[in-house]
Amino acid sequence: MSREYYLNLPLTEEERTSLKAGDKAFISGKVYGMRDQAHKKLIEIIEGKGKLPINLLNSTIFYVGPTPPKPGEKVGAIGPTTSARMDPFTPLLISNGMKVMIGKGRRSKEVIEAIKIYKAIYLVTPGGISAYLSQFVDDIRLVAFPELGPEAIYKLILNRFPTFVGIDTGGNNL
Amino acid sequence: MKIIDTLIITNSIEELCKEANYILNPKVTALIEEASKKETSSIGQEVFSQILLNTNISRKKRIPLCQDTGIVIVFIEIGQGVLLKGLPLEDAVNLGVRRAYTASFFRNSMVKDPIGKRINTLDNTPSIIHTKIIPGEKINISVMVKGFGSENATSLKMFPPTIDKKEVENFLLETVKEKGANACPPLFIGIGIGGTADYAIQLSKEALLSLEPMDEWEMYLLESVNKLRIGPAGLGGDITSVYLKVKTFPTHIAGLPIAINLNCHVLRVRSLVIE
Numbered sequence: 001m002s003r004e005y006y007l008n009l010p011l012t013e014e015e016r017t018s019l020k021a022g023d024k025a026f027i028s029g030k031v032y033g034m035r036d037q038a039h040k041k042l043i044e045i046i047e048g049k050g051k052l053p054i055n056l057l058n059s060t061i062f063y064v065g066p067t068p069p070k071p072g073e074k075v076g077a078i079g080p081t082t083s084a085r086m087d088p089f090t091p092l093l094i095s096n097g098m099k100v101m102i103g104k105g106r107r108s109k110e111v112i113e114a115i116k117i118y119k120a121i122y123l124v125t126p127g128g129i130s131a132y133l134s135q136f137v138d139d140i141r142l143v144a145f146p147e148l149g150p151e152a153i154y155k156l157i158l159n160r161f162p163t164f165v166g167i168d169t170g171g172n173n174l
Numbered sequence: 175m176k177i178i179d180t181l182i183i184t185n186s187i188e189e190l191c192k193e194a195n196y197i198l199n200p201k202v203t204a205l206i207e208e209a210s211k212k213e214t215s216s217i218g219q220e221v222f223s224q225i226l227l228n229t230n231i232s233r234k235k236r237i238p239l240c241q242d243t244g245i246v247i248v249f250i251e252i253g254q255g256v257l258l259k260g261l262p263l264e265d266a267v268n269l270g271v272r273r274a275y276t277a278s279f280f281r282n283s284m285v286k287d288p289i290g291k292r293i294n295t296l297d298n299t300p301s302i303i304h305t306k307i308i309p310g311e312k313i314n315i316s317v318m319v320k321g322f323g324s325e326n327a328t329s330l331k332m333f334p335p336t337i338d339k340k341e342v343e344n345f346l347l348e349t350v351k352e353k354g355a356n357a358c359p360p361l362f363i364g365i366g367i368g369g370t371a372d373y374a375i376q377l378s379k380e381a382l383l384s385l386e387p388m389d390e391w392e393m394y395l396l397e398s399v400n401k402l403r404i405g406p407a408g409l410g411g412d413i414t415s416v417y418l419k420v421k422t423f424p425t426h427i428a429g430l431p432i433a434i435n436l437n438c439h440v441l442r443v444r445s446l447v448i449e
Contacts, residue, residue: 002217022217037292066241067281076279077238082323082356104323105356105408126407127323127358128440129224130241131232149294150281162224164217164409174217174409 006160010058011100016121019165021172025123026160031102033064033154035081038145039089046092053144054153056093060100062158065150066140067130075137078156079130080104083122087111094118102163116171124166124174136161176311177257178448180266183250183315186446187270190317191246192278194442195238198229201385202362202441209360209416218411222360225406225439236278239440242321243280246271246301247379249318253310264303272297283322304376312449316383319442324361327353327436330375335430339391342367342432343398349434350399350415355408358438363399363418366433368425378435381421383443392418406439417441 002022007015009029019025032054034042045052063083067076083103090101091114099120104127107115115122125133136159144153166174203226210222232239248267252258260266275282275298284299285292308314329349333341346365354361366377388396396418405411416439425431 064241065281065283067238067243068279070279077232077241077243077281079241081242082326084356085326104358124407124409126221126224126409127242128240128321128438129228131235131237131239132224132228134237135231149296150283166409 009060009100009158011121013119016099016119017169019121019168021165021168021174023165025163025165027102027123027158027163028160029158031060031062031156031158032143033062033066033140033156035063035065035151036085037148037151038153039086039093041145043089043092046096057097059098060102061093061098062156063101063103064156066154069140075134075140077130078134078137078140080125080127083107090114094120107167112167112171112173115167115169119169121165121169122167123163125161125163133161175255175257177259178313180258180260180263182448183263183313184261184266184270184273186315186448187248187267187317188274190315190444190446191271191274191319194317194319194444195243195278195280196236197233198239199385199441199443203229205385205416206360206439209413213406213411213413215405215411217409218406218413221406221409238280239442240321240438241281242283242323243275243298244319244321244442245284245325246298247304247318247320248301249304249316249380249383251306251308251314253312254307255311256313263305267301267303268299271299271301312447314445314447316443316445318379318383321358321438321440324357324436324438327357328375328378329353329434330371331432332371333430333432335428337430343395345432346395346434347398347402350404350436351402354402354404354414354436357436358440359404359408359415360406360413360439361415362437362439362441363415364435364437365418365420366435367420367430368423369431371431373423374431374433375435377421377423378433381419382435382437382441383445385417386419388418392420
């Protein structure tokens with residue numbers, strides 16, 4: 001039987017380890033929204049020992065590329081993109097402090113291994129329900145790489161955003 | 175002969191794109207509602223209820239069903255008794271897409287120079303356009319708005335001509351097992367069999383345009399897919415797919431191309447006829 005948790009970001013190690021695959025987690029607080037090209041750029045910066053435009057320590061990354069808000073609205077349609085495409089970049093981000101990921105679909109062995117080592121966690125939410133999910137996002141702002149348009153890095157404020165624990169800190173997969 | 179201004183095609187494409195992104199095709203909704211009754215896992219049931227809630231919110235508040243407002247694939251059948259005047263056909267279609275995507279604040283996902291700079295075209299054009307000349311004086315237009323989470327899950331295999339239906343089933347199950355969870359299940363599955371490599375893939379998309387009832391083999395394949403228990407959103411459960419359709423075309427004696435198109439649960443297909 002799955003349990004329900006209401007949690008504020010950033011998650012403490014204790015909070016992360018108490019979550020088990022299949023639990024429901026309603027998440028509030030700040031996340032970075034980013035996808036393919038932003039991942040590629042961050043990795044290039046880390047490998048070149050440059051200064052990152054975001055602080056990865058204890059951060060949460062949501063794999064997302066939202067629609068632009070309509071005039072007068074705070075947010076547009078928001079939902080997860082396929083996490084597997086970020087797999088090649090993810091272990092390095094985890095080893096640099098990122099702790100929580102929100103996305104959809106499966107992850108690679110390498111990502112699961114990094115999740116176990118660094119006690120990170122992977123939360124999933126269904127794709128294709130973006131009008132519904134937009135209700136749980138209070139704000140969205142551009143943070144870095146504006147030239148990437150919908151692929152830029154955004155800061156989102158989540159408010160009881162519904163997720164399931166996909167891969168827990170022990171590497172157990174839903 | 176009938177003269178039709180391509181401005182009518184522009185307007186039709188604009189409307190179809192908006193409708194596709196805001197209002198789930200009623201046949202799609204009916205198939206999902208029907209399947210949701212058979213789901214027994216609690217997470218699966220929850221995902222189904224989120225999907226159905228999403229449909230209502232999208233329609234009422236005019237928020238896109240999915241943030242991936244997709245690549246626009248257009249199928250146009252033009253009666254050979256029609257004379258088109260106005261903008262060239264492809265420009266007319268792309269103008270309709272541009273208007274829909276910029277006016278509605280849909281996400282512009284198309285990039286040019288795909289293996290180079292990947293520069294966003296900022297209006298979601300160009301669309302992929304399939305044209306066909308048919309008898310008569312009508313124009314049939316279908317629009318499929320496809321997200322890339324599911325497009326990336328497309329599979330093609332060139333089989334030898336001697337295989338039987340069991341091998342088609344195996345290829346289908348392999349594909350869904352490997353890629354289904356990432357394609358936003360419960361899936362709509364189109365299978366194209368025959369033609370050439372490129373045409374089999376086109377058939378696999380066309381198979382999902384009209385959502386006609388499934389035949390016996392299609393229902394058997396659907397059941398077989400559902401035994402994989404990938405479930406709604408890939409989180410386990412009874413319903414991995416709600417609909418499966420096969421479309422065939424004659425092929426060469428030396429082979430059998432088979433394409434599998436996994437479409438997400440937000441199957442955004444819309445059609446109209448210009449008379």
